[in-house]
Amino acid sequence: MRSNANGAEQRRRLISDVAAPADALTRLVAHGDQQFEAFFERVESVELLPKGAPNRVRLRKEQGLAIRKIENGRSRLAAADTISGPAFAACCDRVAGTARSIGTAPPRIRTGRWPALRLAEIEQAESRLTRAVNRRRVGFPMEITARRHRRQIQVIRSPIAAPPQFEEYFSLQAKTPWGVWGGLLPSLADEDLDPIALCLVDRLRSRGLPPHRGGAGVIVLGPNAAAVLLHEVVAHALEADTLALSGAPDQAVGLKLGGPELDVVDDPSSAPRVCKRSSDDEGTAVISRWLLRRGRVRQPLADLAWAERCPGMIPGAARRASRHRLPGPRTSHLELLPGAIPEGDLFAEAAGGIYIGEFDSGSLDPLNGRCVLRAPCGRRIGASGPVDHTGPIEIRSRAADLLAAVTAVADRPLAAGAGWCAKDGALMPVWARCPSIRLEGLQVAD
Template identity: 30%
Template sequence: MQNIHLFAEYKKTELRVFDNLEKSEIKNLTEMGSAVRLNHGAHRQVIAISDLNPDSLYSASKHLVRGDPLPLFKHWEPKQEKAFEDDLTDEIDKWNHQMNHLALHFSPEIISTRAYWKSVKQHVWFFATEVGLREDIRPCFMLELEVLARQNKKTTKSSVTKSWISPKYVNQAELEKLVLYAAESALDKLHAKPFHSGAYSLVLGPLAAPGIFHEVVGHGLEADIAALTGAAFHNSKGERIGSDKLTIVDDPTSLGLPGSYNIDDEGITAKCTTLVEEGRISNYLSHLHSKVQSNGHGRVINYAHPPLVRMSNTFVLPGEDEPEEIILETKSGIYIKNAFNGDVNMITGEFKIHVTEGYLIENGKLTTPITPSILKGDGRKLLRSIDRVGNDFQIHAEVRGGCGKLGQSPLPVSAGSPTVRVLDWEVQAIES
C-alpha cells in the first residue's frame, strides 16, 4: 500500500468590521473537510471531501488506493468534542467605542477609524500509521486598526495590528497604545514631503523590519526553495551571511499569533527553529517531503491541498543596541516606520518592499516625514549590510492577509523584529 496520511480540519472564523461606531461588515464562517494524502515519493495526491465523516472519506478514496485502506480508517475518527464558543461578544462594541473616541479627540484632523476584529479557531486532526492520531486546537483573536486623517484635500491612513489567544487577554492600555500609534502616524503623513531617490543608511523600525525579513530570509530558507540550484541560500548551511548581531528564528510555539500551532499539518510537533544564528545560516525550514528531517513546517491553506514548507512566526531576535542610539549614530538616512506588500523572487532573493511611512534622519534626529517609497535589491546584500540590532522587539500579525506560495494563499503568519540598521541602501521615491 502507498504511504497514506489522513487529515481533517474544522475552522470557525468570525469577523466584525466597524466604521467609526457602525458595524459595516459581519461574517461568520464555518469550514470543515477531510482528506486522504497519497504519497508516492516526490509525487503526492490529495483526495478531499467537505465532510468529517470517516465513511464518506473512505468511500471517496478507496478506489484510488492500492490495497485495502480499511484498517487505516479504523483508527480515524475526527470528532468535534465541543463547539467553539463565539469570541466576538458585545465586549468589542465597548472597545471599539473607546478606541474611536480616543482617536477622534486626539486631533481635529483625525476624521474616522476602521477596526477589523477577527477570531479564528481551528481544530485539526492528523493520522499516519507511524505516529497514530494527533490533533491540535489553534485559537487566535486579532485586531487591525486603521485611523484616517484629513487636512485640506489630503487624506492619509495608518494602521497597526495586534493579536491575542482570546478576548480575555485584551486590556485597555494596549488598545490605547495602538490608537495613539496609528493616529500619530496618520497625522505625520499629512505633512510628508517628497525626497530624492538615492543611497541612504536605513533604520528599519520594529513594525517595518518584520515583513522585510519574512520576504528576504524566510522564503529563501524554506528547504524546497533552498534545494534549487541557483537559489540564494543553496547549500549555505554554516555560511556567514550577516552581522554576528543577527539571529533569526521561526517559532510556531508562540501562542496567540496567526501562525501558531502545536503540531504542523503533517502531525510533527512544533518547535522553534533557528534559521540564522549570530550571522550564520544554521538551518532550513522543512517538512516530511524535504530531503532533510522535518522540523514541523509542513502547512496547508486548507484540508484540500498538499502540505508545503511554510513559515509560521518569523522573528529577528532582539539585540543589545538602544533604538534611540541607533538613530543618534545615523547622521544622514531614512527611518522606515512601516512597510507592506512585500514581493520576493524566492530563488534569487531579489525583493521589493513598499514603504508607507518614513522620516528623514538628519544629524541623528528624525525630521521630515517622507512620501511613499520602494526598497528593492538583493536579500543577501541586505543581510551583509546590517550593523545594528535594537532591543525593542515587536510583532506584526497578519489580520486580513497572509503569506502566499505556489497558489496557497493567504496562509496565517506573523513576523517580528526590533529596530535594525542597514548601511548604504538604494531607496526609490514614488512619483506622485
C-alpha cells in the first residue's frame, strides 16, 4: 500500500529533484533584502466538444517556469515556456540583471511524466448528465462540452521547496435552446451531475418568462447563489489589492460588514479532495483564514508582498493564473459556516418572497463597492416553499447593503457555487461550501 502511495506521489511530482534549482537560487541572493523564487508549472486540459464539432477532441498541454526576485516590495519576474536547466539559468540572469548569475553550468532539471490521459470519463459525461435530467421526468436537446483540467506546480523559495501541488477538476458547458449553463465540478460522478440537472430543469421551466420585477422583499438564496454572493462581496472585497484601492488594507480589520450570523472562512486545504492545497502559489503554507468572524473583518486575503507592506496580514493566499503572471491575493475555497435554523424554516418565514437557486454571473466594482448579481430564473415562495417559476432576476446593490440584509443562515452547508473567477482577466477556479441564506429589505432591480 505504501509503495503504491509513493508511486502515485512520484508520478505527481513535476520535477524529480528540487535540490539543484534550490541551490542555484541561493547563489542569486546578493543581500538579505532579496528573495528569489522559482515556480514550475505544468497544465493539461482535455476538451470534448459536442458530436459533429470539428476537432472534437482538443488536448492542450504546457509547461514552463518563472523566476521572481522580490526586493523592497518590488517584483521582477522572468518566465519561459519550457522546463530545462538552460531556461532556468536564462531566467535567473534576467531577474538578476547579470550574465551567468548562477555560475557557468545550469542546474540539471528533470521533469516527471505527465499523468495518464483518461478520456473515458469525459466521454461518458454527456450520457450521465442526460440520465440525470431524465430522472426528473423531462428531456430536452443539449449540446455538452466537457473539459478536464489538471495542474501541477512546484515552488522553491530559496532555500526551501514547498510540497508539490496537484489539482484535477472538470468544467462543463450545457447548451440548450433557452440558454447556456457552465460551471466547475470536482468529478463527473452522478452526485456532482445531479445538481446541474436540477439547474437545467429549473431553466427549462422558466423559459420564456418575463424578467422578475419586484420591490423590497424577502429573498432566499440557495447554496449556489449564496456562494456567488459571498465570493463577490466578502472574498473579493477582502483581497488586499482590492482593499488597497480605497485605503490601507490592514485598516479594514475589525470593520463590521454583517450580522453575527456571518462566519466566513477561506480554507484551500478543505476544498474538494482533488483540488485541495497545502501551500499556495508562492510556496507559503495555506491557513484556515477567518475572513468574517461574527460579521466583522478578521483577516483579509494576502500574499507575501502585501504581508510585507502590511505587517498585520498573514500570507498564504497567493494565486497566479499562470507562470506569466505575478501572484496576487485570491480566494480559493470559501466556506460560510452553518447557522442554527433548519432550511425549511427559512421558507416558512419567507412566504411571498423569491427563491434564487443560482446566479450565473456576479461582479463587484472595487472602487464604489457596487455589486451586480444576475440569476437566469427564480421561484416565488409560497406557504410550503418555492412554488412557481419566474424569469431572470438582477440584483444591484452596494456590497455592504447585501451583507447587512442577511438575516438568517440555514443549518445544512453543501459544496456549491464552484466556478471561474475572472478578476483582472486572470481566470482561476474557485470553490465554496455554503448553506442557504435569507436576505430581507433588498431592492430587486429589473
